[in-house]
Amino acid sequence: MRALSTIGSVLTRYVALIIIALSALAFVVPQAFVWATGYTTIFLGVIMFGMGLTIKPSDFKVVFTHPKEVLIGAVAQYTIMPLAAWALATVLQLPADIALGVILLGCCPGGTASNVITYIAKGDVPLSVGMTIVSTLLAPLVTPVLVYALAGAWVEVSIVAMFVSVVQVVLLPVIAGLVVSAFAHRAMQTVQPILPVISVFAIAFIVAGITAANTTKILESGALVLAVVVLHNAIGMGVGYAIARLFKMDYAKTTALAIEVGMQNSGLSVSLAAANFAANPLATLPGAIFSVWHNIAGSVFASVRCREGKQVAPAASSARA
Template identity: 65%
Template sequence: MSRLLHTLEKIASLLTKYIGLIIICFSVLAFFWRDGFAWTTTYTSVFLGVAMFGMGLTIHMGDFKVVFTRPKEVILGFIAQYTLMPVIAWLLATAFHLPADLALGVILVGCCPGGTASNVITYIAGGDVALSVGMTIASTLAAPLMTPLLVYLLAGAWVEVSFFSMVISVVKVVLIPVLLGIFLRWIIGRQIEKISGILPLISVVSIVMIISGIVAVNAEKILTSGFAVLGIVMLHNLAGMGLGLGASRLFRVEYTKATAIAIEVGMQNSGLAITLATANFAANPFATLPGAIFSVWHNISGSVFASIRRNGYHQENAPETRSVLSETSS
């Protein structure tokens, strides 16, 4: 049994590390083998709920201490998450005169909380993982209010938005599964700890299934609008990470924490954006497209950003650099 768990942990670690590449491969497969993945869109809410439950299972009660021990960074990340990304989304939708469906999709992505992938990318980048987890928890628990409110305020010019319907959707697919996961870990923490290494598999498989299904049913739309949406999604994501990093420097946040904040701000829970578009805006079928493309892109850009920040950290903390700095200051 222990050998099987060890093997599964290795697989989970590998899949988590290369989630961006895996999403690309399955997206391509779904694009050409649409019948093999189209069925998953019927269960988009279920897959996201499972992913959120998996996230809840990974949260220790001690993780909540981060919110109180590092309030400056958590608050900065929270504010940036729910101001920069929604505003950038609205500006892009307005500047490019996007049709209602795509504008709604871009704004939905911008108004969502940070994604669980941000924690993995922060780890790869050598950033402050505890802070990343703390920010994800804070933005996720606030999502039932913040996401519907921001979508209502920013997307109302394009489509009719039902605030309360969105609140119910977010509570069902995000808040309840996360809290159930946290509660279960609190009750049987020792048993959960034994399989903690394979828990990321739950989120990886769920997110891959969500994205693959959306790509399969939107293949024709991707051919007609995919490149234009990709360009906007790239601007949205890169602007979020760049401004998140800039805000961190402005408030003199140290390197590893600034890395975590930048990644958290730029990487959204696009699976939630897809789910909300499917559940609440059936009359706007193109609204799922930005979320699907964002899911693929932000893992690619996040991995590249992580590599840059990790190399920058090593250079900044290299022995030669420290000796030069000490000589300069003496």
């Protein structure tokens, strides 16, 4: 089990490289990965079920012990990224499919990868987990309404259909994981080391499947989507950081908030695009590319913050002395 835990930790740390490698292979040999598109919802459900299994009752304590920070995080999550996505789509006059995909991405909750990146950056991990839990639980109501309000100018959006999709692929698997963990906690402890491995390959196959199914479209629009995704992610992290500083949060909380806001549940955006907007196939592309980019950008941000943290710690120690 210790070996599995070590493997899971390594795979999680290098998830971006794994996604890039599988996506590159899918681009060269699409027929070997195109099958994965039919299992996008299942893969995401497995990831969310794994998230539910790893949530402990103590994780909910942060919601009540630090309600201010969690509330700020939830509000920032569902304002900064959706509005930034809409602004980019409008200002850059993006094609309808890509605009829809970017807005879908912006309206999704925070991704579980943010918890890992926060840990690497020596941020406040319990706060990161608390913000992810809250934004995920709010997603069935908030995400469809935001997509309807912001993407309605480009495509027809059904709030009810999206609500059902988010409940099926996010809320129900998370609740199922919570229930199973509560009633079979000891048994789940034996399988927990393998959960990161499953999650890493699930998201990698989601992205690889989308890549395999859209090789021609990626050649045509990949550079544009990558540029928009990079801007979107940078806005999220930058404004999230600024808001945390505005509220005078300490180093650890500022780090957690900036990462949480900038890193979306890109797998959900891909799943929602595939399930609800089949007539707009390029709408899956922003989420697929974001899956790769936000892990790269998050890792870079984490390394920068770690260096800053080393400078902050001695100063804090001197102040206390």
